[in-house]
Amino acid sequence: MQKIRSPRAAGAEARSQALPAERRKEIAAAAAKARWEKNRLVKATHGSTEHPLVIGDIQIPCFVLEDGRRVLTQGGFTDALGLARGGSMVAGMNRLELFVSRKKINPYINSALAERFSNPIEFITPSGYKALGFEAEALHDLCEAVLSARAAGVLQTQQLDIAFQCEILVRGFARVGIIALVDEATGYQRDREKTALADILERFIAKELSAWVTTFSADFYEQMFRLRGLKFSSGNVKRPQYFGLLTNDIVYKRLAPGVLDELKRVTPRTEGGRPTAKYFQSLTTNLGYPKLKEHLGAVTALMKISKDWPQFINTLNEHYPRHDMTPMLPMDYDQKNDPGEGL
Numbered sequence: 001m002q003k004i005r006s007p008r009a010a011g012a013e014a015r016s017q018a019l020p021a022e023r024r025k026e027i028a029a030a031a032a033k034a035r036w037e038k039n040r041l042v043k044a045t046h047g048s049t050e051h052p053l054v055i056g057d058i059q060i061p062c063f064v065l066e067d068g069r070r071v072l073t074q075g076g077f078t079d080a081l082g083l084a085r086g087g088s089m090v091a092g093m094n095r096l097e098l099f100v101s102r103k104k105i106n107p108y109i110n111s112a113l114a115e116r117f118s119n120p121i122e123f124i125t126p127s128g129y130k131a132l133g134f135e136a137e138a139l140h141d142l143c144e145a146v147l148s149a150r151a152a153g154v155l156q157t158q159q160l161d162i163a164f165q166c167e168i169l170v171r172g173f174a175r176v177g178i179i180a181l182v183d184e185a186t187g188y189q190r191d192r193e194k195t196a197l198a199d200i201l202e203r204f205i206a207k208e209l210s211a212w213v214t215t216f217s218a219d220f221y222e223q224m225f226r227l228r229g230l231k232f233s234s235g236n237v238k239r240p241q242y243f244g245l246l247t248n249d250i251v252y253k254r255l256a257p258g259v260l261d262e263l264k265r266v267t268p269r270t271e272g273g274r275p276t277a278k279y280f281q282s283l284t285t286n287l288g289y290p291k292l293k294e295h296l297g298a299v300t301a302l303m304k305i306s307k308d309w310p311q312f313i314n315t316l317n318e319h320y321p322r323h324d325m326t327p328m329l330p331m332d333y334d335q336k337n338d339p340g341e342g343l
Contacts, residue, residue: 042066043124044131052076062136065123071133074120080139081146082165094120096134100142104154108145113138143170157239216247220296223303227312250299250316255291257323295320 047063053072054060060076072080078095093101096117100109120132143166149155150163221239224246225232252260298320306312 041122041124041130044071044126046126048126061131063123063125063131063133065121069121070136071121071123072136072139074132074134077134077139080165080169081142082162094132096142100145102159104156104159105146105149108148108152109142113141113145140170140173142166216296217300220300220303223300227303227306227309249322250313251292251295253322254316254320255295255323 043066044063045066047061049061052059053062053076060080061073062076063071063073065071074094074096078084081099083095083099094117097114100106100114100117106114116134116138120134122130122132125131146155146159146163146166147170150160155163221243222232224243228240230240248260252263299316302315302319303312306315
């Protein structure tokens with residue numbers, strides 16, 4: 001069968017045949033170059049995995065592309081936010097694309113930012129490897145969006161840790177930014193060491209991140225789940241809401257007189273009254289925090305040797321009574337009216 005061409009295609013061919021051979025050759029070469037440019041991966045001119053951007057304990061490989069764009073690798077991006085690389089995923093979506101699609105976060109993500117995360121930049125590193133990344137500014141934009149969601153009080157409990165990370169990053173970037181502006185205005189940028197700004201950021205972030213280290217271990221919560229008759233999963237950070245009340249009772253009320261009331265007073269909160277930080281982050285590093293870690297070790301040990309919650313509470317009251325109660329003599333604990341709430 002003979003293929004029927006459209007009048008437009010026939011006209012284009014006729015015009016092409018009317019051109020000199022040299023001109024047709026130039027047009028064909030230009031079209032081939034355009035196709036090659038479209039399919040060609042952009043190259044990075046600067047950067048390597050051996051010299052990443054260091055933020056506290058996080059290392060983010062970063063590169064500058066030949067078109068001037070600054071990019072952070074996709075894996076480094078997720079590490080910076082404290083997002084798990086594994087876990088449940090949706091087919092065809094990368095980790096960041098999935099994160100910004102969550103209903104608690106999505107209302108604070110503009111379409112341009114969402115589009116960036118849907119289409120990672122594929123590029124060639126100076127060493128010749130293919131890599132995926134996002135423009136560095138997107139990290140700041142995403143942090144701002146997460147913090148806006150936190151300010152509105154809509155984040156889920158497990159998302160608050162990501163918000164803490166975002167707050168630290170934004171504050172760190174702001175500090176380095178003002179230093180860079182002063183250096184540029186004074187001309188000092190030509191004399192400073194190449195790693196000066198990165199060193200400043202690393203020291204600042206490391207100091208800030210020390211407040212967010214894991215304090216209440218998985219072992220502590222595993223024992224709480226066991227004694228409360230609940231199924232424990234190490235991969236699930238969601239805990240019953242009343243666990244906060246139990247923690248206040250078995251931990252903070254037993255550290256020192258008035259500690260819990262003072263921690264409640266000084267801990268920042270949203271307009272809706274939800275705390276934006278954890279109580280232990282306000283403890284003094286030289287006395288309060290070490291005392292907390294010591295107490296948690298003792299409490300966890302007592303939970304491990306207890307058969308059930310009543311036995312644990314009875315033993316805890318004997319050895320570590322609350323500072324608002326009279327020390328108890330050993331006796332049986334009655335759990336008839338103890339649903340685990342209201343402590």
